[in-house]
Amino acid sequence: MHCVGITMNDLAAVILVGGKSTRMGRDKATLPYRGEWLVDTVANALRAAGISRLYVSGSLTGYTSIPDMISDCGPVSGICSCLLHLSANHARLLFVPVDMPLLAPELLRLLIAQPVQEACHFEEHPLPCILPVHREVLRYTDGVAKNLAKNQKKMAVKTFLEGVGAASLAVPEALKPLLTNTNTPEQWQDAMVLFSGSNAC
Numbered sequence: 001m002h003c004v005g006i007t008m009n010d011l012a013a014v015i016l017v018g019g020k021s022t023r024m025g026r027d028k029a030t031l032p033y034r035g036e037w038l039v040d041t042v043a044n045a046l047r048a049a050g051i052s053r054l055y056v057s058g059s060l061t062g063y064t065s066i067p068d069m070i071s072d073c074g075p076v077s078g079i080c081s082c083l084l085h086l087s088a089n090h091a092r093l094l095f096v097p098v099d100m101p102l103l104a105p106e107l108l109r110l111l112i113a114q115p116v117q118e119a120c121h122f123e124e125h126p127l128p129c130i131l132p133v134h135r136e137v138l139r140y141t142d143g144v145a146k147n148l149a150k151n152q153k154k155m156a157v158k159t160f161l162e163g164v165g166a167a168s169l170a171v172p173e174a175l176k177p178l179l180t181n182t183n184t185p186e187q188w189q190d191a192m193v194l195f196s197g198s199n200a201c
Helices: 038-048 074-086 105-112 135-151 157-163 173-179 185-200
Strands: 011-016 054-057 092-097 120-122 125-132 167-169
Touching: 011 038, 011 074, 038 054, 038 092, 038 105, 054 074, 074 092, 074 125, 074 135, 074 157, 092 105, 105 120, 105 125, 105 173, 125 157, 135 157
Parallel strands: 011 054, 011 092, 120 167
Antiparallel strands: 092 125, 120 125
């Protein structure tokens, strides 16, 4: 396992942008937010957490992109593609969805601080998650990717994480709003209200 002497230099982050954004009605990655694209806001939060190596799962101008090996099979397809494609370059990968506009560095640092050989996510939230890149995880990932290609059926991220024995981390009450998802226009507006309220404090 790549678990001895791992530093922040061995960690990279992947922003999951490959979804169709059907419920939102437009590409979530390029939603305007704080004077920039939503994906830029998420990327800035990752950089503020100390991560300099960033990728996107999918395809997006301006970012190093890792295309899905299997199309239309959900975020697990992107996670598998990135784990297998980047396995020679990084010892850990932090996967973050693009649709969490309130994501903050202090929340991400809680995952980064977990034991380096351990897969981990927050309780009741499969994403974001952090995964070690070692033989057992890669073997499992390769099997999942082959099943996705054969069956063309989506796998839930929660199910994938159970397969790698991921631990769940309790979220401090004050930080729970930062995990707000925005999959629909209504959820997007709710997130904007939360953002306005936090700025007013």
